[in-house]
Amino acid sequence: MGPRRRREALPALHRALRARHPGSDRESFVNQVLLIQEWRHFPFLDPDLPAELLQQDWPGPRAAAVFHDLRNRWHRRAQAEWDAMQDGTATSG
Secondary structure: OOHHHHHHHHHHHHHHHHOOOOOOHHHHHHHHHHHHHHHOOHHHHOOOOOHHHOOOOOOHHHHHHHHHHHHHHHHHHHHHHHHHHHHOOOOOO
16 A cells, blocks of 8 residues: 555544453453554654655644544553463463
């Protein structure tokens, strides 16, 4: 997916991610990994220019806010799953 199409897809992606309510540490871990994989593309989409030089509806600030919100929401349980995987105590499935 090219940068323009990926940028245009951001609102739908944000809605889909916000709709997720992981019920386990493992689900939180999976969601956080998916979130971070998407976020890795962001620096190639956002020129990080001052707001006055961007289109009025530029999604950059909203995308950053969604990322930080979801990361904060899932981090504790995702970290618990990571720790369990490191200790060899994670459950499969």
